[in-house]
Amino acid sequence: MNSLAGRHIVLAVSGGIAAYKAVDVARTLVDAGAHVAPIMTEDAHRFIGPVTLSALSSEKVHTSLWDDDSAIPHTKLAQRTDIVVVAPATARVISAYATGSSEDLLTATLIATRAPVVLCPAMHTEMWEHPAVQYNIATLRRRGVVIVEPEYGRLAGGDVGQGRLASTEAIVSAVEQVLQTASDLAGVKVVVTAGGTREPIDAVRVIANRSSGKQGHAIAIEASRRGAEVTLITTADMAVPASINVVRVETAADMHEAVSQVTSSADVIIMAAAVADFRPVPIAIGKWKKRDGAPQVILEPTVDILADIAKSKRPSQVLVGFAAETDDVIANAQVKLLSKNLDLLVANDVSAPGVGFQHDTNAVTLLTPATAPRQVALAGKHEIARAVLDSVAEIRSRITSSRS
Ligand code: CTP
Numbered sequence: 001m002n003s004l005a006g007r008h009i010v011l012a013v014s015g016g017i018a019a020y021k022a023v024d025v026a027r028t029l030v031d032a033g034a035h036v037a038p039i040m041t042e043d044a045h046r047f048i049g050p051v052t053l054s055a056l057s058s059e060k061v062h063t064s065l066w067d068d069d070s071a072i073p074h075t076k077l078a079q080r081t082d083i084v085v086v087a088p089a090t091a092r093v094i095s096a097y098a099t100g101s102s103e104d105l106l107t108a109t110l111i112a113t114r115a116p117v118v119l120c121p122a123m124h125t126e127m128w129e130h131p132a133v134q135y136n137i138a139t140l141r142r143r144g145v146v147i148v149e150p151e152y153g154r155l156a157g158g159d160v161g162q163g164r165l166a167s168t169e170a171i172v173s174a175v176e177q178v179l180q181t182a183s184d185l186a187g188v189k190v191v192v193t194a195g196g197t198r199e200p201i202d203a204v205r206v207i208a209n210r211s212s213g214k215q216g217h218a219i220a221i222e223a224s225r226r227g228a229e230v231t232l233i234t235t236a237d238m239a240v241p242a243s244i245n246v247v248r249v250e251t252a253a254d255m256h257e258a259v260s261q262v263t264s265s266a267d268v269i270i271m272a273a274a275v276a277d278f279r280p281v282p283i284a285i286g287k288w289k290k291r292d293g294a295p296q297v298i299l300e301p302t303v304d305i306l307a308d309i310a311k312s313k314r315p316s317q318v319l320v321g322f323a324a325e326t327d328d329v330i331a332n333a334q335v336k337l338l339s340k341n342l343d344l345l346v347a348n349d350v351s352a353p354g355v356g357f358q359h360d361t362n363a364v365t366l367l368t369p370a371t372a373p374r375q376v377a378l379a380g381k382h383e384i385a386r387a388v389l390d391s392v393a394e395i396r397s398r399i400t401s402s403r404s
Contacts, residue, residue, distance in 0.1 A: 004172075005033030009085040010077050010080055010084045010113075011051065012106045015043020017156040018088040018165035020120040023048065028172050031250050035115045037062065039106050041093070048317070065105045074105055082182075085175055086110070086167045087148075088122035091133050095146075098136035099151065108296030116178050116225060120148040125161030133137035137192050141382055144225045144241050148174045149380075177386070184393045186227030191266045192220040193273035193305075197252045197359040200281045201297055201382030202288040209274045210357035213238060215322075218385040220244055226389060228268075233258045252276045252302035263350070268392055271306050272346075274357075278302065309369060310341040316403070320344045320388070320397050326351040330365060330373060338366050341393050344368050346388055354378055366391050370398070 009029055013022040022038075029036050030186045036057040040050055049263050050061040062073055078084075086093060086106070093107060097119075102108035110117060119140065128150060129134060137147055139399055148171055165171075177247035195217020199274040214234025222231040224243045231245045240246055249255045252275045262271065278299035306321050313319055321342045323333045326349065333347035345367045350356035355363045355378065363378040366387065376387045 002032055003176045004029060007034045007082045007179055008037065008080055009034045009175065010037050010039060010109060010115075011057065012039040012041075012082045012086045012093075012109065013044045013086060014041045014086065014088060014090045014093045014106060015046055016088040016090050016122050019044045019046060019047035021165050021168065022087050023052055023056055024086070024168045025171050026053060028168050028308060029175070030056065030058060032172070034058075037081065039063070039077065039109060041104055041106050043090075046256075046321035048094070062105060065108060070162065070294075073074045074102070074108035074112050074197060077105075078109045078115070081113065081115050082180060082370075083112060083115050084113050084117045085120070085171065086117070087120035089119045090121075090183060091123050091127050091130075094119065094121060094133060094136045094140070098139045116146065116182060116289065118146045118171070118174050118178055120166050121150050121163075122165035123150070124155055124159065125162050125163045128163045142239055142241075144221050146174060146178055146225075176183075179389070181226050181386075182394070183227040185223055185268075185389065186303065188223075188228045188267045188396070189231075189262075189265055189296070190220075190223045190228040190268045190270065191233065191259065191262050192216050192223065192270045193233045193255060193275075194220065196274040197235055197255055197276045197302075198250050199252065199276050199302075200282060201295075202284040203286045205288070206248055207276065209276065211274035212236060212358045213273075214358075214360065215362055215384065217382045219270055219272055219379040219388055222382065222385040222389050223268075223270075231262050233262075233273075250371075252305070254278060255303050256308070258306055259309065263312070264315065268396070270388070270392070272322050273325065275305055275320075276302055277304075277340070282332070300356050303392040304340075306340050306342070311343060316399055318343045318392055318399070320392065321349040324350045324356055325351060330367070333365065333367050337369065344388075344391055364388075368395065 038053045038061045054060045096107040097110045102111045120177030148166045148284045151164045152162045196211030197204040198208045224230045233247045247258045281298045283295045319342050323336050325332050329349045337345040346367045354361045362384045366374045
């Protein structure tokens with residue numbers, strides 16, 4: 001099905017050399033049946049003429065907060081659209097959006113809209129890699145903005161590097177994907193756990209693990225964007241959109257308690273957390289003093305949360321586990337999938353470069369009892385989150401159709 005036909009799209013163009021490519025994006029979206037309302041910033045006019053963009057869009061270019069037919073063009077555009085696409089997005093626009101400043105029609109529309117936003121940055125490599133730009137991109141990702149990363153290739157002035165605006169195909173396919181999945185989990189109650197648990201040895205020391213919580217948080221954000229009612233039970237201190245109900249925990253026991261409270265009402269439970277398998281038997285109530293010598297730390301098993309909730313799993317409930325492995329990844333993952341009675345297991349080889357703990361990227365294999373293992377190649381954790389939730393949505397529709 002063509003998810004673009006009849007959809008309202010605001011195509012916002014900011015001032016970069018790649019602005020001319022927005023014309024092709026507009027034409028492709030219009031050809032697919034979408035209604036495209038273009039916005040250009042003042043600087044975008046230095047690169048392309050508004051007449052060209054108007055001619056290939058569904059209405060004339062909007063440029064100013066003040067010169068439009070409507071007295072409040074940003075709220076009009078923001079409210080009636082199904083999606084906002086910014087292509088190209090300059091460092092200035094990214095910064096304004098991340099800090100919530102509305103200095104022109106484009107940035108005011110971004111702040112005023114409740115619709116999903118797809119941002120397609122384009123700039124020189126040095127600018128793209130600058131910590132300030134990367135910080136703003138990470139902030140926007142955490143708020144659920146979909147970033148279509150710039151490509152590697154020729155840049156203005158003959159330079160070569162990452163920074164070229166993504167291809168029209170990549171941008172249009174991201175827009176289609178966002179529109180298709182915008183409400184495929186509407187009203188579904190999703191519980192996600194994230195981060196590594198910390199188990200106290202005494203009042204100040206803990207046994208922890210390397211999990212950052214980034215993958216679990218990315219899943220929670222993506223599920224919320226797709227309309228789910230999300231509860232995120234996490235040890236990680238990272239900002240998330242206000243739509244997500246966050247429960248902060250520390251230990252495996254805290255996490256078990258928090259998960260138990262929401263298990264019976266959850267439709268989907270995704271255990272992305274790295275839960276400690278063992279915890280120290282506390283050696284002191286306060287701080288163990290050095291003068292008392294090296295302590296003997298004795299470990300005791302924690303409760304396996306997944307195995308525990310699997311015991312009372314309802315037939316319509318979807319249970320997702322993660323398996324961080326270093327050897328025989330698929331074989332070990334298959335055993336976990338079956339022994340823990342899971343609907344989906346997300347396995348990763350944490351010994352591979354760029355995969356798993358602390359990285360911004362991941363590569364996984366998705367295993368279900370009913371389908372052949374599916375590899376998802378190295379990609380940002382937000383893209384991996386999309387693949388995991390595509391699989392969850394598929395499993396839910398299989399369950400629904402088998403019951404009807
Ligand atoms: N898990 C859990 N409770 C625990 C330990 C793990 O719910 N006490 C969950 C994790 O959140 C993950 C899955 O079980 O979704 C697999 O975790 P992992 O540590 O890879 O596997 P284990 O079953 O603990 O087995 P092993 O450590 O021997 O590989």
